[in-house]
Amino acid sequence: MSVILGIETTCDETAVAIVKNGIYTISQCTISQIKTHAIYGGVIPEIASRQHLQLLPASLNEALVKSNITPEEIDAIAVATEPGLVPALNVGISFASGVAMALGKKLVPVNHLHAHVWANFMNNDELIELKNIGAALCLLVSGGHTQLLEISFNQGLNINIIGETQDDAVGEAYDKIAKLLSLPYPGGPQIEKIAIEGDSSIYKFPRPMLWEDNNDFSFSGLKSHVARLVLSMKDIDQKTKANIARCFQDAVLDVLTTKVINYGVKNGYKKIYLAGGVACNNALRNSMREKCTLHSIDLKYPPISLCTDNAEMIAGLGGMIFDVNLPK
Ligand code: KG4
Ligand code: ZN
Numbered sequence: 001m002s003v004i005l006g007i008e009t010t011c012d013e014t015a016v017a018i019v020k021n022g023i024y025t026i027s028q029c030t031i032s033q034i035k036t037h038a039i040y041g042g043v044i045p046e047i048a049s050r051q052h053l054q055l056l057p058a059s060l061n062e063a064l065v066k067s068n069i070t071p072e073e074i075d076a077i078a079v080a081t082e083p084g085l086v087p088a089l090n091v092g093i094s095f096a097s098g099v100a101m102a103l104g105k106k107l108v109p110v111n112h113l114h115a116h117v118w119a120n121f122m123n124n125d126e127l128i129e130l131k132n133i134g135a136a137l138c139l140l141v142s143g144g145h146t147q148l149l150e151i152s153f154n155q156g157l158n159i160n161i162i163g164e165t166q167d168d169a170v171g172e173a174y175d176k177i178a179k180l181l182s183l184p185y186p187g188g189p190q191i192e193k194i195a196i197e198g199d200s201s202i203y204k205f206p207r208p209m210l211w212e213d214n215n216d217f218s219f220s221g222l223k224s225h226v227a228r229l230v231l232s233m234k235d236i237d238q239k240t241k242a243n244i245a246r247c248f249q250d251a252v253l254d255v256l257t258t259k260v261i262n263y264g265v266k267n268g269y270k271k272i273y274l275a276g277g278v279a280c281n282n283a284l285r286n287s288m289r290e291k292c293t294l295h296s297i298d299l300k301y302p303p304i305s306l307c308t309d310n311a312e313m314i315a316g317l318g319g320m321i322f323d324v325n326l327p328k
Contacts, residue, residue, distance in 0.1 A: 083144065119275060
């Protein structure tokens with residue numbers, strides 16, 4: 001029965017949250033730095049770390065005030081320690097260490113990717129479901145990572161990497177194509193938005209590694225293919241941008257959904273979770289849902305606010321780690 005304060009500073013969100021028993025959000029404060037980084041077309045680690053330093057005290061204060069919990073009632077401080085932008089991580093880790101020391105509480109290091117997976121178990125009964133079925137698949141798609149995972153819960157969250165990208169992450173490819181098309185940062189949501197108006201029959205982009213007999217992915221060849229096309233064009237109007245976005249997204253989703261579903265069906269999985277920032281994408285959600293329904297596989301994903309970087313998933317997973325390590 002833990003009350004955990006979680007701190008997230010892996011990239012461009014400064015976030016603090018208080019979570020009960022590893023699952024229930026009591027309060028949270030997320031301050032996005034998107035506006036600051038948008039003018040550079042991507043996250044500048046040095047600027048991100050300075051902003052974390054400035055924003056963390058106010059975020060902590062807001063999370064505490066909203067929670068009606070006194071600092072003494074907090075059992076431990078959880079902090080994202082890896083992977084992420086090193087200068088940004090260092091600020092969060094130093095701040096969390098200071099808070100833990102000042103309050104005389106334990107510091108719980110949390111893996112950022114594992115926390116993205118854990119976001120599926122926040123504010124619901126999904127963990128009981130996972131325990132009942134034994135094992136499930138999780139497709140983790142973020143700005144820095146793309147992994148197919150087998151997950152289970154036995155005195156802790158067990159994660160087994162089944163396959164992963166050999167080069168670019170899906171979110172990274174979305175962001176790079178968006179930049180080529182002069183769309184604002186972050187590019188993923190922008191590509192999704194304009195792709196809705198695009199015609200899927202205009203370009204036939206490559207589907208890298210689609211029929212290879214493995215569970216890995218590759219997106220840099222697709223990105224270069226699209227880049228060559230864009231750079232060969234003089235003026236690109238809105239319709240052409242929409243067509244490129246649509247055909248790029250179709251290629252990405254074709255590879256992702258086909259490989260994940262094939263592996264799931266072949267190995268008898270009954271449940272697939274999505275995680276990470278790209279799991280916000282409705283085209284991915286819909287296309288996965290269609291294929292899962294066809295094979296009687298249950299599909300789950302977190303709400304949008306828990307797909308992108310947030311402190312609730314850090315405090316949540318930190319709470320679970322804290323609870324399972326309590327002396328019995
Ligand atoms: O998980 P996340 O917030 O940060 C990392 O841990 O990387 O993911 C951020 C990534 C960015 O690349 C962003 O463009 C992408 O998620 N993203 C999306 C969408 N929303 C966020 N990509 C495609 N469609 C979206 N709707
Ligand atoms: Zn993330």
